[in-house]
Amino acid sequence: MRALYLFEFCDQTWIPSGARECLYEVMEACNSGLRSFNREVAEAVLEQARSHGAQTIIELGAGRAPVTSELAKMAASQGMRLVPCDLVPNVAMYQQLAKEHADRVFPIYSSVDLTQPQTELNNAVLVMAGMMHHIPLELRGRVLGTLSATNSRMCMFEPLRRTWLSMFMAALSFFPAWMLPITFVRRSGTGRRLLWCWLLPIVPFMFEWDGVTSCLRQWTVSEWQAAFRALPDEPQVEYQCGFNSLKMFWNRRSPS
Numbered sequence: 001m002r003a004l005y006l007f008e009f010c011d012q013t014w015i016p017s018g019a020r021e022c023l024y025e026v027m028e029a030c031n032s033g034l035r036s037f038n039r040e041v042a043e044a045v046l047e048q049a050r051s052h053g054a055q056t057i058i059e060l061g062a063g064r065a066p067v068t069s070e071l072a073k074m075a076a077s078q079g080m081r082l083v084p085c086d087l088v089p090n091v092a093m094y095q096q097l098a099k100e101h102a103d104r105v106f107p108i109y110s111s112v113d114l115t116q117p118q119t120e121l122n123n124a125v126l127v128m129a130g131m132m133h134h135i136p137l138e139l140r141g142r143v144l145g146t147l148s149a150t151n152s153r154m155c156m157f158e159p160l161r162r163t164w165l166s167m168f169m170a171a172l173s174f175f176p177a178w179m180l181p182i183t184f185v186r187r188s189g190t191g192r193r194l195l196w197c198w199l200l201p202i203v204p205f206m207f208e209w210d211g212v213t214s215c216l217r218q219w220t221v222s223e224w225q226a227a228f229r230a231l232p233d234e235p236q237v238e239y240q241c242g243f244n245s246l247k248m249f250w251n252r253r254s255p256s
């Protein structure tokens with residue numbers, strides 16, 4: 001099965017904002033509720049920050065900033081700077097997090113596009129959770145170049161793989177999407193969830209499509225290795241491959 005970059009609804013700007021917000025909430029329900037993916041990412045990232053002596057953790061392509069949310073709740077993140085950012089920043093979510101955790105959450109409210117050179121990403125641990133498959137295949141090398149030009153520690157986590165099993169599990173995500181109005185009944189926005197999940201129930205279908213498409217967009221370890229080999233200074237990358245996940249950790253190569 002070859003990698004295919006088909007469109008995903010959550011990338012489209014023409015989707016009504018209420019339905020888009022629901023798609024991101026289902027992502028949160030799956031990765032922070034059904035699975036403990038975001039929690040595990042937060043723990044791994046804290047460990048990376050500790051072992052590399054970094055005081056700043058920047059969540060790139062953060063969406064609703066699930067990793068920053070998990071980190072902010074942990075006592076061990078006291079004294080650190082947690083910085084969510086995105087190509088399309090979720091300003092309302094960032095403001096809420098910055099208000100609740102004013103001592104440690106400092107969002108970037110302007111757009112941060114990883115396909116362009118970035119100057120704000122040094123001296124930190126950079127986290128990409130479930131975002132690399134949103135970079136078109138032909139631009140991924142450029143993003144690796146942007147990241148590897150910083151002196152930061154890079155941590156990439158993908159919650160899916162390009163396998164039949166992963167696609168089957170992603171297809172089942174129709175059900176948590178349909179359950180969204182119940183899952184988040186205590187949270188504001190119930191009307192929006194009832195509208196897009198039950199009355200005009202397009203969100204469960206869109207999320208199921210996005211899940212399967214996300215699997216098809218994934219690269220295998222050997223495809224990532226080929227992309228790193230094409231960089232002017234190939235870094236040494238640590239790969240950890242689970243049955244339904246991939247983690248990669250690397251630094252830019254120190255000048256010899």
Ligand SMILES: C[S@@+](CC[C@H](N)C(=O)[O-])C[C@H]1O[C@@H](n2cnc3c(N)ncnc32)[C@H](O)[C@@H]1O
Binds near residue numbers: 010027063065087130
């Ligand atoms: C599926 S969302 C994942 C959000 C979040 N990391 C999570 O796990 O819920 C992918 C995110 O990548 C962002 N993104 C896409 N292209 C980007 C780029 N070139 N630079 C920075 N972020 C980008 C999108 O705006 C989107 O919020």
